[in-house]
Amino acid sequence: MAEIQIKNVAKQFGEYQALHDINLTIADQEFMVLLGASGCGKSTLLRIICGLETATTGEVWIGGRRVDHLAPKDRGISMVFQNYAVFPHLTVFENIGFGLRMQKMSNDEVKRRVERTATLMHIEQLLQRYSGELSGGQRQRVAVARALAMEPDVILMDEPLSNLDALLRMEMRAELKGVLAESKTTAIYVTHDQVEAMSMADRISVMHEGKIVQAASPIEVYRNPAAEFVASFIGNPPMNFLNATPAGDGKWSVAGNVVDGPRANGPLQFAIRPEDMQLSDAGLTATAKVVEPLGAHLLVTCELDGKMFRAVLDSDLTVNPGDALTLAPQADRVRWFDPGTTLAVA
Amino acid sequence: MSARYLPYILILPVTLFLCIFFLYPFVLVAQQAFSTGNGFTLDNFRNVTGHWKFPISLKNTLLLAAAVVPVQVVLALLMATMVSRMKKGRDMVLYIWTIPLGISDLAAGIIWLAIFEQSGFLNSMLSGLGVIDKPANLLTYQNPWIVFVAIALAEIWRATAIMLVILVAGIGLIPREYYEAAEVFGASPWKRFMRITLPLLRPSLSTALVIRVILAFEVFAVVQAIGGTLFPVLMSETFNYQFELLNGGAAAAIALIILAISIGFTVMILRLLRVPKGATI
CATH class of the missing domain: 3.40.50.300 (P-loop containing nucleotide triphosphate hydrolases)
Known part of the structure; x- marks a missing residue:
């Protein structure tokens, strides 16, 4: 022992x-x-x-x-x-x-x-x-x-x-x-x-x-x-972060969208892993900048809200630089961080 | 100029230098040793080895080397280990320890003569402390052992640093991870020294030993200063034949005997401290 x-x-x-x-x-x-x-x-x-x-x-x-x-x-x-x-x-x-x-x-x-x-x-x-x-x-x-x-x-x-x-x-x-x-x-x-x-x-x-x-x-x-550092250190590509501002009653405004989130006093960081998003009709609208076909999947680096934002998509999709993508984050995979303490917020 | 010949052209100057200043004189000395004016002969060798002083000077030279070199190896290892463990003041200690290297061997001999002679420091100190009544003459033929010890001490003082600097450099090359691994796997400091430092130091140790042993067979000025004619060694015999007896052939013969002994010991040391085949140190 x-x-x-x-x-x-x-x-x-x-x-x-x-x-x-x-x-x-x-x-x-x-x-x-x-x-x-x-x-x-x-x-x-x-x-x-x-x-x-x-x-x-x-x-x-x-x-x-x-x-x-x-x-x-x-x-x-x-x-x-x-x-x-x-x-x-x-x-x-x-x-x-x-x-x-x-x-x-x-x-x-x-x-x-x-x-x-x-x-x-x-x-x-x-x-x-x-x-x-x-x-x-x-x-x-x-x-x-x-x-x-x-x-x-x-x-x-x-x-x-x-x-x-x-x-x-x-x-x-x-x-x-x-x-x-x-x-x-x-x-x-x-x-x-x-x-x-x-x-x-x-x-x-x-x-x-x-x-x-x-x-x-x-x-x-x-x-x-547990913290922003862990989120950005683990995972390749790392987790995406976007600024979120309170929209009242547990709702948060993220890059022009309103998303459900924790009941807290804002602002917060909205975080999502690149593979936890799908192309959809509604969601975050991003402009593709770089497209990297990696065989197993397609890595797309977009610009969203003035920040780098990566998505891992199905390799069968055809995406070209300059395309406007609408990405829907999987709701149960979204995480929130307090930008002051950098710790996770439940 | 073709690239093929370039390497040869580049080493030409140093080859010429070695030929003119080392090989040519060496051939001359050999020629002198093996001739007495008419053709090849071993007369010079018979002459010098038959002389009554030859066995004494050979014995003295070997005894001195046997007494001095082991002490120097142990001291140099001890000092090198100490220095390489120091975090601060390392360079200063090393500089101080290597000062004797900067002093000519004759001067070193004179320093130790000043300690041991009748009006020297040792006598003044002993009589000042009341240990002896009046200054005694220590370096006489009645006290051959004191003469021997004085010469050995002077040699140790003078030439330990030459081994020290080689060993310090050698120890510096051993990666720290080996010591840490040895420590983790249960080796005490003494075991780490015996099982890691010593074997990994073999290349430096053999270089240091070869240089030191060769120097030990060439010992002359220190012996001359302290012992004078009381303690004949091979090199002083060479000097005597050349400059007192004006017998160049005999001097050359002894010089070659010293060379042969040096080569013999060098081969022995290299064999003894050989790194096993396949092991990379």
């Missing part, structure tokens, strides 16, 4: 506040992704959990035990590094067995565990090679095997797929997810890639400027972003 609790963790580098009062609980065997743009503090948080960095204030608990004063090796964790950190002077075998050797495990046990994890990661034929003789993808597998061989309670991953090419990344994504689910370890995975986050996570913590903006399941984060 390895539930992770992060309590009031803050980190300051000199004058710079990298993390503000982070509180997060990660359930046993959960796959948690820390997602955010570079510089948002996600790697710092991971390094604090790992013990390579010390929090300025706050506590880290793993499996009911406070660990923030312990050395990394005593925390029951292991880690996959962004550049793999596969030791170049050791063979793959010795790399995977490095942590086990440090624990003074017997040769037989080391051999058994190394071979088991190598088989799991499909690198059993590479055990006598050196890191310099491996491809990026193989090195990545060695790094994961090394972390798994420790049989840790928690496995931490810092952008482990960011150095692979797109195709390999997709392949490794699925494989990693399967292997981790089978190993029954709690996983924390840092990435800036939202597709990776969406596809792998049980839960995503979206981070922005040293704070966790939202921690929820991928579909929740996608459908019900």
Whole structure:
């Protein structure tokens, strides 16, 4: 059992506040992704959990035990590094067995565990090679095997797929997810890639400027972003925003249309995902500017109310730049944000 | 001009320079060593190795290298590790530690002579503290070990920095992620040094060792300043043959013997610290 609790963790580098009062609980065997743009503090948080960095204030608990004063090796964790950190002077075998050797495990046990994890990661034929003789993808597998061989309670991953090419990344994504689910370890995975986050996570913590903006399941984060930042960060193309002014009694005026909305004192931001709109007789009228046929669908970038507004339409449609489109937003997919606090309004 | 010949033309100046100033004199020295005026002979070698001072100076040279180089390796590693962990003042400490490199070896010898001689700092200090009644002459043939220690100390003081700068550069090249990975996987600071720093430092370490060992076999001015004739080494014998006995052939022969020893040790060091095939460091 390895539930992770992060309590009031803050980190300051000199004058710079990298993390503000982070509180997060990660359930046993959960796959948690820390997602955010570079510089948002996600790697710092991971390094604090790992013990390579010390929090300025706050506590880290793993499996009911406070660990923030312990050395990394005593925390029951292991880690996959962004550049793999596969030791170049050791063979793959010795790399995977490095942590086990440090624990003074017997040769037989080391051999058994190394071979088991190598088989799991499909690198059993590479055990006598050196890191310099491996491809990026193989090195990545060695790094994961090394972390798994420790049989840790928690496995931490810092952008482990960011150095692979797109195709390999997709392949490794699925494989990693399967292997981790089978190993029954709690996983924390840092990435800036939202597709990776969406596809792998049980839960995503979206981070922005040293704070966790939202921690929820991928579909929740996608459908019900807690803040404007999450709405615009997740989803490709991102969510559309339009200014809405109150038209009384829960009605809102959006780009000349009157739409049902929350009972609140305005103004608000009206938000809709590009794929949640259809061509219709009534709705928002926009002028198509750029049309991108992407095969699976048609991405149309329009101008609406002086803003960029994107719609994902059926690929069978014929749309030309300059066309006037009438787009009907799917009512249950419309979200509202307070422009002052940038938070979602129900 | 054809592109085919351009590379050769570009390396021509340096090739000429090396031929005129290194290869040609070397051939002359070899010629001198292998002749006594009439044809090829090994007489010069028989002559110098048969002399009673040769085994002593060979022993002294090897002993000095054996005493000085290991101490310097350990010191330089220690200092390099320290320096590379410093966040502030790193450059200043490095500059101060490398000052001895800027001093000529004769001057370094004289500095340490000033410490150890009869009217030197050590004697004044000891008599000032009342440890000894009157200044003693330490550097005499009755105290060969003090002479040896004084020379070794001077050498360590003078030439450790040359290894230090190479090792500092080498340590700087080791990515931090390796240390972090080792730490996460349970390696103590000592284990990290033994299992990460040392193996990854092998290329720098072998360069530093080769340079240092070669310099150790060429030791001369420091020995001359402190030990004079009390502590003959191979290089001082070369000097004596050339300038005291005016026997150029014998001097050339000893010079070639020193070269052979240096090559032997260089090959040994390179073998010993060889990176395993396939490993990229």
